[in-house]
Amino acid sequence: MSMHSKTVLTVASMLLGALTLTARPASAEKLLLGNEGVYPPFSIVASDGSLTGFEPALAREMCKRMTVECEFVVMDFKALIPSILQGKFNILASQLSPTPERLEKLTYALPIVYNPATFVVRKDSNLTFTPEGLGGKNLKLGLQRGASSIPYVEKNFTGLFTPVLYDNPDQMQLDLLAGRVDLVFDSKINWTLELINKPEGKDYMLAGGDHWLGDPAIPANERGYSWAVRKGDEAIVERMNVALKSIIEDCTYTKIRKEYLDITILAGEEACAAASE
Incomplete structure (x- = not known):
């Protein structure tokens, strides 16, 4: 083989390698979400082991809009707060009342339900x-x-x-x-x-x-139960809030909610609920 042919093959191999690297998808960001799975109609572990209900459905839509891969970690409710504080998952995706004690350790996202x-x-x-x-x-x-x-x-x-x-x-x-x-x-x-x-x-x-089980200092018109992250993970909450706000405003929240509940559960969805009646 001539020197020229070897050079052409080498260049071609380099180009092919570069194209292969370019075509390989970057690994998606992954977040772990904690939920108890025994709180119908908000969360239920189905017979096939999958997690269903309003909150998992809403969380999956939120993750889609955050452009992240999400995986659920299911455990008893009493273990959820200790586990997120130990870093076993990123988001506690089960409705929490914002008590003063919890607010010292957790940062809450936008309310996703009012459930006194x-x-x-x-x-x-x-x-x-x-x-x-x-x-x-x-x-x-x-x-x-x-x-x-x-x-x-x-x-x-x-x-x-x-x-x-x-x-x-x-x-x-x-x-x-x-x-x-x-x-x-x-x-x-x-x-x-x-x-x-x-x-x-x-x-x-x-x-x-x-x-109302949350902090009594929270004004009545701002009350609701939310998902939360550990203190220090506020960047995740900011992204969650952008996604949740868009889900509520474009009526996707109401569409998801109607699959599981026939009553409005959040003041922010009232306009969407009225428009769909």
Whole structure:
């Protein structure tokens, strides 16, 4: 082979290598999202093991608009905050109330739902939610481990209940229906859809009014539950907020929400909900 031919082959090989490198896709940025998967209709682990529900669907759309690859890490709710603080995932993508204690450790994104807490009781309980009406009855109250409902009850209903702690709402509902607890205190939307509106909930009702579990200093028109990251990861929150804001404003939020809930759950979607009726 002549020197000229060798030179041509060498140049061709170099060009081919350069084209191969150019064509190879850069590895996508990947974020891990923590969720409990047992909070219907907001999150459910399907029979095939996949994570479904409103929040996973919303999170996947957010990740798409952030141009990142997202993977869910599913664990008990009580483990979510300790795990994100230990760096086991990047975003806690399960609705959190912004309590003062949590705000010291976490940075919250835009609210994605307003879901106040309330009591669920038997219709024949005849309870009055005052110290006089609750005192001395030795009422067993179901609460979820790791939830902000626990310190809220301790502060606002001191000594009026015997707390019984559960890992998830399914366990709470089973014990409420079986009479092993007298009432539960948990998220209004979930219990309305998963018990009150179903045949098995015919003997139960919501009671005691709506309770905001977040920081009382947050103005009423800014309240809502959000996803969060560790302090120091504010750059991720900024990108999340841009994506979430666009999802809400172009009515994609309402489109996703309607797949799982038939009521508006965020003040920001009211215009989209009204337009689609």
